[in-house]
Amino acid sequence: MSLVAATGALELGFAYALLAFGIYISFRILNIPDLTVDGSFVLGAAVSAVLTGSGHPVPGIAVAALAGCAAGCVTAIQQTKFGIPPILAGILTMTGLYSINLLVMSGKANVPMLGKTNVFSLLEKAADIRYSKLVILFFVVLLVFLFYNYFFKTQLGLSIRATGDNEAMVRASSIDTDMAKIIGFGLSNATVAVSGALVAQMQQSADINMGAGMIVIGLASLIIGDAILKNKTVFRGLLSVIIGSVVYRFLIALILTTSLPPSFLKLISALVVAVAISLPNLRVKTGFSRLRIREGE
Amino acid sequence: MLQLTNIYKTFNVGTPDERSVFGNFDFYVKKGDFVTLVGGNGSGKSTLFNLIAGVLLPDAGSIVLDGTDITTMLEHKRAQMVGRIFQDPLKGTAPNMTVEENLAIAYMRSTGRSFFSRVSKKDKTYLRERVAQLGMGLEDRMGAQVGLLSGGQRQAMTLSMATLVTPRLLLLDEHTAALDPVSAEKIMNLTRDIVAEQQITTIMITHNLSSAIETGNRIIMLDTGKIVVDIAGERRRRLTVKELLEIFQQASRKEFDSELALH
Numbered sequence: 001m002s003l004v005a006a007t008g009a010l011e012l013g014f015a016y017a018l019l020a021f022g023i024y025i026s027f028r029i030l031n032i033p034d035l036t037v038d039g040s041f042v043l044g045a046a047v048s049a050v051l052t053g054s055g056h057p058v059p060g061i062a063v064a065a066l067a068g069c070a071a072g073c074v075t076a077i078q079q080t081k082f083g084i085p086p087i088l089a090g091i092l093t094m095t096g097l098y099s100i101n102l103l104v105m106s107g108k109a110n111v112p113m114l115g116k117t118n119v120f121s122l123l124e125k126a127a128d129i130r131y132s133k134l135v136i137l138f139f140v141v142l143l144v145f146l147f148y149n150y151f152f153k154t155q156l157g158l159s160i161r162a163t164g165d166n167e168a169m170v171r172a173s174s175i176d177t178d179m180a181k182i183i184g185f186g187l188s189n190a191t192v193a194v195s196g197a198l199v200a201q202m203q204q205s206a207d208i209n210m211g212a213g214m215i216v217i218g219l220a221s222l223i224i225g226d227a228i229l230k231n232k233t234v235f236r237g238l239l240s241v242i243i244g245s246v247v248y249r250f251l252i253a254l255i256l257t258t259s260l261p262p263s264f265l266k267l268i269s270a271l272v273v274a275v276a277i278s279l280p281n282l283r284v285k286t287g288f289s290r291l292r293i294r295e296g297e
Numbered sequence: 298m299l300q301l302t303n304i305y306k307t308f309n310v311g312t313p314d315e316r317s318v319f320g321n322f323d324f325y326v327k328k329g330d331f332v333t334l335v336g337g338n339g340s341g342k343s344t345l346f347n348l349i350a351g352v353l354l355p356d357a358g359s360i361v362l363d364g365t366d367i368t369t370m371l372e373h374k375r376a377q378m379v380g381r382i383f384q385d386p387l388k389g390t391a392p393n394m395t396v397e398e399n400l401a402i403a404y405m406r407s408t409g410r411s412f413f414s415r416v417s418k419k420d421k422t423y424l425r426e427r428v429a430q431l432g433m434g435l436e437d438r439m440g441a442q443v444g445l446l447s448g449g450q451r452q453a454m455t456l457s458m459a460t461l462v463t464p465r466l467l468l469l470d471e472h473t474a475a476l477d478p479v480s481a482e483k484i485m486n487l488t489r490d491i492v493a494e495q496q497i498t499t500i501m502i503t504h505n506l507s508s509a510i511e512t513g514n515r516i517i518m519l520d521t522g523k524i525v526v527d528i529a530g531e532r533r534r535r536l537t538v539k540e541l542l543e544i545f546q547q548a549s550r551k552e553f554d555s556e557l558a559l560h
Contacts (some may be wrong), residue, residue: 175373
């Protein structure tokens with residue numbers, strides 16, 4: 001693998017680590033699959049592209065976070081206050097977001113930002129740094145990592161974690177579990193939207209379809225990270241998510257060096273997740289069948 | 298202290314499965330009382346607890362705790378005043394969080410800290426001391442995941458969490474029934490000690506007639522939504538298991554006979 005390809009993989013790994021953080025919060029901490037991310041990722045990208053286009057790249061990322069947070073809250077409110085099953089609630093928000101995203105992008109399926117100042121070129125201009133993308137992305141990931149590592153040990157953070165772990169117990173300790181879920185989903189999708197916002201500025205364009213399959217990519221990172229670093233504590237969990245995201249991007253980069261067409265990437269991602277989740281179950285089943293054979297002998 | 302007045306509760310209203318559990322039900326518990334509650338399956342014990350804890354709302358009537366009308370108060374708000382421990386030791390603790398984190402949730406919440414406060418060094422020392430009082434060796438395992446503990450240890454933790462800050466009312470729902478005899482005995486002794494020390498008004502559901510007699514100062518038997526036995530004071534002190542069993546059988550036979558007479 002060339003240095004350029006390796007740098008690119010590392011950059012993407014960091015950018016998508018934020019996406020994986022978001023999915024880690026909904027999927028692992030709150031223990032609820034959230035399909036909103038496919039929409040909130042694009043929402044972040046769209047907001048950031050439009051604001052970058054009008055010369056505000058940094059506010060673009062902040063507003064993207066707020067927009068993503070709102071999208072997450074909508075999904076959580078559907079679940080908690082209106083009793084819509086979690087998966088459906090996510091699909092509904094994701095579907096609705098398609099129209100919202102098009103609205104943000106003024107009805108165009110693609111918003112290019114070629115030649116516009118973005119956060120990366122800002123740093124290049126300010127300080128003559130070669131790897132501006134890598135530096136910015138690294139520090140954003142570090143910041144978000146430190147924030148969550150702190151937050152999930154505060155009273156509110158502990159309440160959110162306990163809500164995913166044992167909801168009945170949390171209600172009995174006088175904590176509003178609905179509120180815990182809404183805040184958790186808000187944070188999760190805000191982080192995902194920031195990921196989309198950074199990716200859009202990196203690629204200098206936002207596309208209405210760039211969110212397809214984001215949940216699978218995020219899950220793949222989680223699972224790879226889990227395999228490398230058993231993640232029982234929040235610190236290790238968040239760290240494993242970053243590692244997983246980077247490793248996933250290197251795997252993709254390796255696959256790209258083969259003759260396989262890039263359009264196969266989504267299929268491969270889906271397979272990675274399916275195999276990784278089914279392996280432990282298959283092991284149990286084959287274990288049982290071996291037992292049965294032994295009994296038959 | 299706790300006053301239930303004129304409570305009505307019917308399940309599955311308007312369906313063939315309609316079942317009335319409470320009709321015109323009154324119940325009063327004095328401050329500092331430790332009531333043991335016995336009764337067969339379907340007698341309404343759990344429904345009574347669910348009504349007091351706010352899991353269920355009564356169809357009619359009022360529930361007043363310490364002068365506050367809590368009839369329609371939300372479950373998690375009520376939880377600030379009412380502690381509850383279930384039969385299942387898995388229900389009261391979060392398995393993937395550490396002993397310290399579990400205790401911290403109960404502690405910080407009830408001491409009214411800000412949302413963004415974290416457990417301080419002082420809190421940690423305090424929580425360790427409290428856990429040491431349980432005599433379960435948990436003080437050396439503050440960083441261990443609760444899922445790795447035994448049922449007895451988890452139930453002791455739940456007890457500790459429910460009483461870290463003294464609740465106005467403690468509801469114990471057969472909280473030793475799922476434990477082995479040694480652990481059950483230990484938890485029962487802990488319960489008596491903590492309740493006595495903090496003078497908590499307590500209601501305990503139990504199927505174990507001897508612990509119903511050995512614990513508390515008032516015994517109540519519930520049958521099909523009615524209090525059929527209510528013994529306190531001097532008579533309660535002299536009560537034996539044999540006597541209680543006879544009363545238990547008599548009361549349920551009477552109920553049975555009167556039901557037969559109706560048909």
